[in-house]
Amino acid sequence: MKLNPDDIRRLAKFTLESGPDEVTCEQWLHMVGEYVEAEQRGEADGPAHAQVAKHVAACTHCAEELALLRELLDGEA
């Protein structure tokens, strides 16, 4: 298979926008509940948890969401 420059640009763009271990905000929301619970148990170190942590480093909106969830959980404890 031969790639022309346009294909390469398309591929590069795709890779930038969604690397293999990037999650979207929606995927992130599905993972974060489990993440904060694991965090409370001191177990938030699996590969899925690394993705959650990586996402909040890049996404302020989800970082705020995570801070809120942590507060909620702390309130319950």
Ligand SMILES: [Zn+2]
């Ligand atoms: Zn996000």
